[in-house]
Amino acid sequence: MQNIDYWIYNQSSYGLAELADNSISALVTDPPYGISFQNSYWDRDLPDKQIWTDSLRVLKSGGFGLVFSSIRLMHRLMVSLEDSGFLIKDVLFWAYLNGMPKSRDIALDIDKELGVESKVVGQYTYVQGYKKGGAEDYYAKEGKNKHEPTSKTALKYKGAGLGIKPAYEPIILIQKPLEKGLTVAKNIIKHQVGALNLEETRIPYEEGEGKVGHNPHPKGRVTANILRTEELNDGYDKFFLVPKVRQHAEDFNIHPTKKPTHLMSHLVKLVSFEGQTVLDPFMGSGSTGVACIENNRQFIGYELDKTYFDIAQKRLEIAKHQFVC
Ligand SMILES: C[S@@+](CC[C@H](N)C(=O)[O-])C[C@H]1O[C@@H](n2cnc3c(N)ncnc32)[C@H](O)[C@@H]1O
Structure with a gap:
């Protein structure tokens, strides 16, 4: 196994000037949603299309990406990704029960x-x-x-309001097209990317549960495009289960939109294989990076805000100490 490490930059990711063409295996990122969440200055606008063009340049042919989005503006982000040359492959739904409707009487x-x-x-x-x-x-x-x-x-109009209860966050699955003229197999042999890592992300069967299919896989079922924060006992509990992050789980991490590392681990594993390099151009407090270190992936991250950058650096140092011998 090669040495696992990370390289992080306290600067704008636009341009990705430090990174060579076709050098990155996967993109996993949670960019600004453009909805001014909790009045955050960095969340006023969606990222410019330029960063997706830059990401396409540095990604290897056939490489996958997962990009978080908001329900209201995911269409704009999807168009921007597609216009930059990415293929839209799927949209994962991270479903939860405790969303509050933004409404009024x-x-x-x-x-x-x-x-x-x-x-x-x-x-x-x-x-x-x-x-x-x-x-x-x-x-x-x-x-x-x-x-x-x-x-x-x-x-x-008694009881009329302005919005329904939000119950999911969309995560867009994208892919850089395969190298022209190559099949998936040839692309993988040449670039080591081009297929999803279904083996490492299977959902284990519950104890005593009957196996599915004619040839059940010992590790469980293929992961679905729905992830959940809690079990609902409605017959659909075969999905990847990951609770929302507890806001004060790490008291030094004050990032308002930090994502659970358990969720980021699942996503990082889905689009990359051990030893490969994952990029997050909007790393915030570094959750993608921590997931990479935990799962034997190299990590490259960018964060504009010095306070968040310092938090990410601290978390990555801790993770490296804990998971890399
Ligand atoms: C939604 S947050 C990411 C949160 C992260 N997933 C976590 O778990 O902490 C997006 C981050 O992108 C950063 N950002 C915004 N524009 C940027 C840019 N041009 N280059 C680098 N970072 C940027 C913001 O400061 C913010 O911390």
Whole structure:
């Protein structure tokens, strides 16, 4: 086994000037979503198409990539990736139960607009299940009144809102086209990439569960394009299960959108093989990198923000100490 290492840069990834053409085996990244999440200055816009053109240049022919996205803007990101020369192969859904709908009570707005006073029907109480410090908790602490609409128009729209509960994050699976004229096999022999690593990402059978298919694989079933944060006992619990990251799991990691390393491990393993090099041009606190070190992959990461870069560096040092002899 070759020595596993990482190379990280505290600078903008645009250009990827440090990296040679056709030198990277896989791309795994969680770029800005362009939705100003928690008012983060770096999340105002989607990345420019340029970074995907740069990524295509450094990726080996046939190399795969996984790119996180938001529900609202994934179409723009997909067009941008496709226009840069990538093939769109699939979209993975990381499904969860605890998403909060971004909505408001429109009926009360209608009363206000019409100059009608809404009826006070009590006060907010803290409801078990709402995040401490979340909206309901805040209203309860402040002793805020609960209202019901009064006007005829508002009553007609009672309960109407602006959004449904979000329950998944999309992750776009892309591929750089195979070298012209090569079959998948010839491409793999020449570039060592071109196929997904289904062997390392199989979902083990549960104890006592009957095996599937005529020729069941001893390691379990092929991973699906749905991943979950929790078991639902609805007959579809055969998916890769990974809870959301606990915000204070590592007290020094203050990145607002850190991803679980267990999830990143699964993704890194799906698009690369041991010893290969994975790139993350938007590494944040370095979760892709930690997953690479844990799984015997080389890692190259870029992060613009010095605070996040320092966190990534610390996490990678710890991981290297822990996993690389
Ligand atoms: C969604 S976060 C990544 C979070 C990461 N997955 C984690 O687990 O910590 C995206 C990161 O991209 C960084 N970023 C934005 N534009 C960049 C650029 N041009 N070059 C490098 N990093 C950039 C932001 O500072 C932010 O930390």
